[in-house]
Amino acid sequence: MNEVYVSINGKEKVVQFINGNKVLVEGKEFQFDLSKDNEYHYFLRLDKKTFDITKVAKDKNKIAILTKGNYFECIVRSKLEINAETILAHSEKSRHKEDVVSPMPGMVLKIQKKENEEIVIGESVLILEAMKMENEVTSPFSGLLKKIYVQENTPVEKGSKLFRIE
């Protein structure tokens, strides 16, 4: 297995490693030379072009990098993973049924909606305070506010569940 499907900027690019320093991107061949300074800093030569690259974050299949002042988020998957996802997507009804998580650590200041209320996309559900600023947390889609996981005046961590829309 030397094939990786990379989703970048809304495009899908197939990257195939041939040997030592040959790689195909969408069938186009490049000479490449990758070196590591440390786990977070790499240097890539692509043909004769140079790229200093730093790893901003890696979360499962999501890799975020910075090169020449440009930030990229790439989703990397094998053929197998893509197939598995296609099957899953078909088996499960694509309904919006999702937990909304806290985008940052902060304090729940005010909950503006009640459970079982109908929420319209973009509507503010609660106010989160971080860095002494109030931030409205809005619903990313319309639906029923099924559950509120937090209470007013309690701190939340980044990524912790705030509420559920179904």
Place this chain on the structure above:
Amino acid sequence: MFKKILIANRGEIAVRIIRACKELEIVSASVYSESDKYALHARLADESYFIGESLPSESYLNQDKIIQLAKAINADAIHPGYGFLSENASFIKKVEESGIVFIGPSSKSVEMMGSKTAARKLMKRNGVPIVPGTTEKILSLDAAKISANEIGYPILFKASAGGGGKGMKRVFAETEIASAFDSAQREALKAFGDDAVYIEKLVEHPKHIEVQIIADKFGNYCHLFERECSVQRRHQKVIEEAPSSFLDEETRKKLTSAAINAAKSCGYFNAGTIEFLVDKYKNFFFLEMNTRLQVEHPVTEFISGIDLVKEQMKIAAGEPLSFKQDDLHILGHAIECRIYAEDPENNFLPITGTVEYHRLPSGPNIRVDRGIETGSEISRFYDPLLSKISVMEKQRYAAIKRMDIALSDYLIAGIKTNITFLKRILKNDKFISGEYTIDLIEEDFSGVREICQNEDLENAAAIFSAYLKLLPQNNKHVKVVSTSNKWTELRYE
């Protein structure tokens, strides 16, 4: 001159002040909280002292602890930096009473300018134009509605006790006023311990232009020209430049003399900044006075050639200004970019984490002020400002290019920053033409995320991330070629 200065701050500004101390051969003493034990400012100072837990109220805002410490270590002056206690009149008064010199204005000046409503009254009396609105605290929702109707929508609620966008809410129609009033009061109370808010007419599409002034204790006042700080997100500045390409010589003259009048009206000494809103007809209105050193002071230092921090120390020590107004000339065009740990694609929310790798840009007239390096923890306790890049060139466009290159050379790993966002602003037509207002980011950069579509960069990013994907599963394919230097060559076999 002082023998020892205690720096009651952290991060890049503490580092900046430590440098000035060293240049003046003054012993620098920094303070640090629990989470800042190994922070740059705690290591660069000649001496450093633990002052408490990470929560600012336990450490950097703990007035008594800081003053007691200053006495115990025989510091003869305290530099407050910006933020934290820098504009806290009661703290400054305590410092004055303790016999230690406060490097900044008198508590009296700070108090006069600290209440925004009192400052507005003072300016009105001294002929400095103010934004139409109330000069008193709004006591009730009904009173707010009456004032708003008199002034005319859109209006702005602002906190009497502070700035930085906290307690600030825009209202375009009466239906929005109740929730905005509540929210403004809540934010003001949280941020400043005072829920007083007042109303200003919302000046639509203004520029934010401010004047740096400096004065000694002998009544000598100088201005160090203006800074344009119109590139703002969430009411906070992101890019600042000096001079402003919008001002002609005549407006500059009027603006700077209004600034000096404002400073004189509160008997000001040391460095300070008078902020103005400027409308498209070049009418300007007093916004507030910042009675302290500002984040964006490097651009003024670039174009004036004056070291503001050293000058602050000399003034505090009782020396007269080392220059006169006529000695000052605009030496070029300077730009500063603030590097924040934040997510521009997600409403600029602050990001926490570890700086895993850090390489700074350098080159002619590129200046970096920083409080971080590889290994630094960015905690939720403090402002997410990581560093500031400032550049100068003869002409504005050349300065923009220099900044763009500097940002490209800045490598930072492990934490998302606004670097790419800043580069996008530098390429924006309105920014390049200089015809931008404080609404630039909201108008041109909200909503759809604009992405870099450069194919070379995309390919490099794709190959690199594909490689990282293969790495854990196919180690047998990855050959590590050790080289004589620290670089490790990776090969796919």
